[in-house]
Every structure is written in C-alpha cells, then in structure tokens.
Amino acid sequence: MVNPLVNSPAGPVVGMVGAGQLARMTQQAAIALGIELRVLANARDESAARVIADTRLGDYRDLGDLREFAKGCDAVTFDHEHVPTEHIRALAAEGVAVRPGADALVHAQDKAVMRERLTAIGAPCPAWSRVSSLADVEAFAEEHGWPVVLKAVRGGYDGRGVWVCASADEAREALATGIALLAEAFVPFEREIAVLVARSPHGQGVSYPVVETVQQDGICVEVIAPAPGFPAEEAAVAQRVALGIARDLGVTGLLAVEMFATRSGLVVNELAMRPHNSGHWTIEGARTSQFEQHLRAVLDLPLGSPSLAAPVVVMANLLGGPDPDVFSRYEHVLANDPGIKIHFYGKAVRPGRKIGHVTALGTDLDEVRARAHHAAVCLRGPLNG
Numbered sequence: 001m002v003n004p005l006v007n008s009p010a011g012p013v014v015g016m017v018g019a020g021q022l023a024r025m026t027q028q029a030a031i032a033l034g035i036e037l038r039v040l041a042n043a044r045d046e047s048a049a050r051v052i053a054d055t056r057l058g059d060y061r062d063l064g065d066l067r068e069f070a071k072g073c074d075a076v077t078f079d080h081e082h083v084p085t086e087h088i089r090a091l092a093a094e095g096v097a098v099r100p101g102a103d104a105l106v107h108a109q110d111k112a113v114m115r116e117r118l119t120a121i122g123a124p125c126p127a128w129s130r131v132s133s134l135a136d137v138e139a140f141a142e143e144h145g146w147p148v149v150l151k152a153v154r155g156g157y158d159g160r161g162v163w164v165c166a167s168a169d170e171a172r173e174a175l176a177t178g179i180a181l182l183a184e185a186f187v188p189f190e191r192e193i194a195v196l197v198a199r200s201p202h203g204q205g206v207s208y209p210v211v212e213t214v215q216q217d218g219i220c221v222e223v224i225a226p227a228p229g230f231p232a233e234e235a236a237v238a239q240r241v242a243l244g245i246a247r248d249l250g251v252t253g254l255l256a257v258e259m260f261a262t263r264s265g266l267v268v269n270e271l272a273m274r275p276h277n278s279g280h281w282t283i284e285g286a287r288t289s290q291f292e293q294h295l296r297a298v299l300d301l302p303l304g305s306p307s308l309a310a311p312v313v314v315m316a317n318l319l320g321g322p323d324p325d326v327f328s329r330y331e332h333v334l335a336n337d338p339g340i341k342i343h344f345y346g347k348a349v350r351p352g353r354k355i356g357h358v359t360a361l362g363t364d365l366d367e368v369r370a371r372a373h374h375a376a377v378c379l380r381g382p383l384n385g
Contacts, residue, residue, distance in 0.1 A: 314359070
C-alpha cells in the first residue's frame with residue numbers, strides 16, 4: 001500500500017529493494033539531492049520502512065511484486081544481494097534500469113561465479129575449487145595444505161557460511177550442512193583492508209581511500225580511514241584493482257572490494273555491490289558519502305569527491321549487548337564527546353546484532369580510535385547486564 005502523502009515526485013525516483021539500515025541511511029542522502037527514495041520492505045517495522053514515506057510491502061523473491069514496485073522508478077537498486085538473478089534479468093528485459101544489472105550482481109551473489117570471473121580477469125585471488133565431498137576437500141588440502149577455508153557459495157555474510165577447517169573432521173561437519181561449498185586456501189594475511197569504488201553507467205569511476213577493517217568473530221567492529229601505515233604505492237595498486245574489477249564486471253553503483261594484505265601482496269576476499277559497512281565512515285568522514293555516491297551512480301549523475309573530510313576517521317560498529325536500554329546511556333556519550341557522531345538503525349537490540357555505528361574524526365589516530373571505542377563500549381552497556 002502506498003502512503004497517501006506520496007503523490008507526484010518532485011525529482012527522480014530510485015527504488016531500493018530491501019529496507020534494512022543501508023536503505024535507511026540512503027534516505028538521508030536522497031533528501032539533500034532531491035531524490036525520491038522508494039523501498040520494498042517485507043514489513044512496516046523494518047529499519048528503512050520506519051523513516052521512508054514511500055514504502056511498498058512485498059516479497060523480493062516474487063517477480064510480480066518487483067514489477068509493481070519498479071513502476072515509475074528511474075532506477076532500481078538493492079540494499080542486499082538476495083533478489084533472484086532471473087527476476088533481475090526479467091525486469092531489465094522489460095526496460096527497467098536495474099543497477100547493478102544481473103550480469104554484474106551475480107558475482108556478489110555466487111562466490112564460485114565470482115572466483116571464476118576474478119581468476120579470468122587476472123585479479124589476485126587465493127587458490128580455490130568447488131567441492132562436494134570430503135574427498136574433494138582432502139584432495140584440495142593435499143595440494144594447498146590445512147587449514148582449508150570452506151565457504152557457502154551463496155548466502156553467507158558476517159562470518160556466517162564460512163568454516164576455517166584445520167582437519168578432515170572439521171570439514172566433514174561443514175559438508176554435513178548440505179550447503180553448496182567452495183574451498184579456498186587459507187591466506188596468512190597481515191591485515192584486512194577494503195576499497196570502496198563507484199562506477200556510473202557511462203563509465204566514470206572514483207575510489208575512496210583504502211581503509212583497514214578490524215574483525216572479531218567474523219564481524220567488522222572497526223574501520224579506520226585511511227588504513228594506517230599502508231604504503232601509498234600499495235594503496236594505489238588496491239584502488240586500481242578495485243576499479244578494474246568494477247569495469248570488467250560492468251558494475252554500476254558502489255562496489256566494495258574486501259582484500260587481505262599479505263607479505264607477498266594483495267588478495268581479493270569478497271565483493272559487495274551496494275553501500276557497505278566498510279564505508280559508513282563516509283557519512284561524516286568523506287566529501288561525498290557512499291550513500292550519496294551510490295544514488296549519483298545509479299542515476300548516471302556526475303560522481304562526487306571521495307576525498308577525506310579529516311586526516312583520520314574511525315567508525316566503530318554498535319553491537320547489541322544484554323541491556324536493551326541503549327538510550328539510557330545516550331546522554332553520557334553525547335556529553336562526553338560533542339564531536340562524536342551516532343547512527344542508530346531503528347532495530348531491536350539483541351546481543352551481537354549490529355544496531356548502529358559511531359564515527360569520530362580528528363588528526364591523531366590513537367585519540368580518534370579511543371573516542372570511537374569509548375562511545376561504542378558505553379552504548380553497548382555492561383557485558384553482565
């Protein structure tokens with residue numbers, strides 16, 4: 001059902017399939033640009049549905065719902081990768097400007113397709129193979145050694161769908177899930193980095209500074225921009241790799257390329273074709289936020305400057321703790337640090353769930369990291385309730 005307050009749009013209309021926090025934060029950028037953002041939600045209480053007037057209810061797996069949603073949109077894009085590929089192709093065949101298109105997005109949906117394509121274009125990748133049996137995994141380990149990293153071909157995120165197996169017994173447990181898997185050689189990385197790039201339909205591309213991501217239990221807890229101590233020459237290589245992937249895969253919109261930095265060079269780990277957790281710092285920390293950049297790109301508008309707004313920017317994810325009353329700690333954080341920026345996603349608090357993020361800007365890395373960490377810890381609350 002359409003909100004009766006929404007009538008003829010004043011500007012272009014972008015439809016975003018999915019109503020999570022990415023769509024919610026995209027709305028902030030859409031308002032300033034005069035863009036009407038429409039979202040397809042499963043329920044009215046989803047993160048973006050709480051704040052976007054033009055919210056349509058429907059199932060992203062249903063082609064009929066997608067067709068109805070796309071009517072009147074100047075471009076359709078996504079806040080997740082789960083829309084069936086065949087539905088995206090059908091919409092494009094009917095004249096809908098779907099960005100990114102199915103031929104690009106499939107590389108973020110299917111890790112085996114991604115690895116095949118990245119290998120073909122010469123992007124730096126770990127050794128990998130499709131596996132369907134314990135014998136396959138043992139043969140891979142015989143060649144590349146243990147541990148072996150097993151990944152769900154589709155659907156994994158935030159550490160889910162990834163098994164680092166030190167033995168055949170551990171691999172057997174992963175195979176027992178019945179999920180389609182691929183095997184990758186374990187990469188002894190020194191740190192994890194991410195490169196966020198944007199590409200428009202007519203081929204303009206920009207890259208944000210290389211950032212370092214800090215993971216705990218498979219979940220990103222901190223992003224540091226720019227990646228501290230990362231050599232300028234290596235950062236330029238990482239940006240070229242990411243822009244080359246965007247070009248060769250035909251990406252329109254944002255592309256996040258997560259990489260391992262190793263002693264022998266860079267290795268591409270994962271791709272995401274949408275705004276990404278590694279780019280939330282850009283809301284305050286860059287001249288153009290990733291959300292504004294994505295809107296510009298999918299509408300084929302000139303792209304904005306990706307440069308830093310401060311010498312150091314640190315984003316810390318807010319993970320839910322045992323005490324759901326986050327706002328009881330709000331006043332302390334704001335009073336303690338008037339420069340801290342807090343973003344909540346309108347989600348119910350559950351232990352370990354991403355419920356928001358904080359961003360700090362400054363000139364001294366240690367000081368900025370400490371401020372972001374303090375805010376995140378305070379908002380999460382005592383670990384023992």
